[in-house]
Amino acid sequence: MNSALEIFSIGIGPSSSHTIGPMKAANNFINSLYTTNQLNLVSSLKISLYGSLALTGDGHGTIMAIINGLCGNIPKTITKNDFLKCYFSVVANKKINLQNTKEINFDLNKDILLLKPKCLPQHPNGMRFEAFTNDTLISTADFFSIGGGFVVSATEINNAVVLPTSAKVPFPFNSGKQLFNLCAQNNLTIAELIFKNELSYKNKNQIHSEIFDIANVMYNSIQAGIAANDILPGSLKIRKRAKALYDKLQQTAAANSSEHYRSLAMTYAIAVNEENASFGKVVTAPTNGAAGTIPAVLEYYKLLNHGISDDKLIEFILTAAAIGMLYKLGASISAAEVGCQGEIGVASSMAAGALAAVLGGDLIQIEKAAEIAMEHSLGMTCDPVAGLVQIPCIERNALAVGRAIDACNLALLEHKPGIVSLDDIIKTMLQTGRDMAIHYKETSLGGLAVNIINC
Ligand code: SF4
Incomplete structure (x- = not known):
């Protein structure tokens, strides 16, 4: 990871690791065939999904995403309608137009294999793409969806080039301690330090525009979510709740109290995640399953302060990004590796730290806010019912x-450093995730997933 803002990417739901990552991987494979002049030679494809992708890929939209990626569609720009249209056209016609250039026969029941008991050795979210001319293999590649929509090749994961601290930036860091020391030594806030690092990749206007784009998609996903009350896609047939909750809150007498704002913010989180579950456009923050937390906490700040200045918005997003980067560098944001603590736990930690920053917290208080939010998310399992990103x-x-x-x-009530540092909690989250049984790591083989009857 280079730019801290990569932790926030715009794409469609329902899952960053199981939808966005596989779409990018499929796209990368087709692009490699195109750039090596092999695309026109392809007569058939075989795609094998391993581990968590095989176990929950159906409910997480993985197959739909791979088909879209093969057709040349990109998570950031594809609309929900085009995404669905592309998938259903391939299903109906049993043909696929690779990168909108080369049409071949494609039967997803035969050409996409869910190898459920198997796992590639490097990561639980593995994919193998193979292209054939008649029956002769002409190209193959393995990809790994490592969480948050990030995809790496077999070479990258084998060489562990996934977690660089870029030497290119003026303030490189690998841990919370390094980040906070650099801020203190240079008299910079976390957001100011990250901004200076971001200038190594983009100019000031590009950074601002990227942040405003992220904030706009976050806001739009809330608005879309509170406007809809149809049924969520998938076998559970759950009616969306955000609109009814929002309407109810509009009628309460307690408006303008912090308690009311808190309830509204919680409703906004539900709105974003209902939108995510419906293939809507959201910001991975740091994943799609956890996409609602940070936008909702941002809205909470806006409600408390009757809006937000551009400077505060930038401070919120960059502080959250820095904290997310620490988790990605020191642990994982993939539920298949560490359970839901790595997704919604990290989102809560990022949001807590960012909120503390914009409310005037110092470095100690920001660290403490982020640490507390994760300390009490430790051990949170991933057990999605019916493999859907819903319950x-x-x-x-x-x-x-x-x-x-x-x-x-x-955290804002105290000024002294806590006994537990953010680095301690990141390390603990990783160890807890490693100790967690596979049943609780995005496989739908344990927990709620086996105790809720899907009728
Ligand atoms: S339980 Fe958490 S980690 Fe698992 S799919 Fe749902 S949001 Fe993602």
Whole structure:
């Protein structure tokens, strides 16, 4: 990872690791065939999904995403309608137009294999793409979706070039301690330091425009979510709740109290994640399943302060990005590796730290807010019912909003460093994730996934 803002990417739901990552991987494979002049030679494809992608890929839209990626579609620009249209056209016609250039026969029941008991050795979210001319293999590549929509090749994951601290930036860091020391030594806030690092990749206007784009998509996903009350896609047939909750909150007498704002923010988190579950456009923050927490906490700040200045918005997003980067560098944001603590737990931690920053917290308080939010998310498992990013995911984002606000408020009451550092908690989260049984790591083989009857 280079730019800290890469932790926030714009794409469609429902899953960054199981939808956005596979779409990018499919796209990368087809692009490699194109650039090596092999695309026109392809007569058939075989795509094998391993581990968590095989176990929950159906519910997480993985197959739809791969088909879209093969057709040349990109997560950031594809619309929900075009995404669905592309998938259903391939299903109906049993033909696929690779990168909108080369049409071949394609039967997804035969050409995409869900190898459920198997796992590639490097990562639980593995994919193998193979292209054939008649029956002769002409190209093959393995990709790994490592969380948050990030995809790496077999070479990259084998050489562990996934987690660089770029020497290109003026303030490189690998840990919270290094980040906070650099801020203190240079008299910079976290957001100011990250901004200076970002200038190594983009100019000031590009950074601002990227942040405003992220904030706009976050806001739009809330608006789309509170306007819809149809049924969520998938076998559970759950009616969306955000609109009804929002309407109810509009009628309460307690408007303009912080408690009311908190309830509204929780509703906004539900709205974003209902939009995510419906193939809507969201910002991975740091993943799609956790996409609602940070936008909702940002809205909470806006409600408390009757809006937000551009400077505060930039401070919020860059502080959250820095904290997310620490988790990505020191642990993982992939539920297949560390459970939901790595997704919604990290989102809550990022949101708590960012909220503390914009509310005037110092470095100690920001670290403490982020640390508290994760300390009380440790051990959170990933057990999505029916493999869908709905239960417990949607409501869990709302609870993570509450935890972020509480962690921030608690941290702002004190000025002394806590016994537990953010680095301690990141290390603990990784160890806890490694100790967690595979059943609880995005496989739908345990927890709620096996105790809720899907009728
Ligand atoms: S339980 Fe958490 S980690 Fe698992 S799919 Fe849902 S949001 Fe993602």
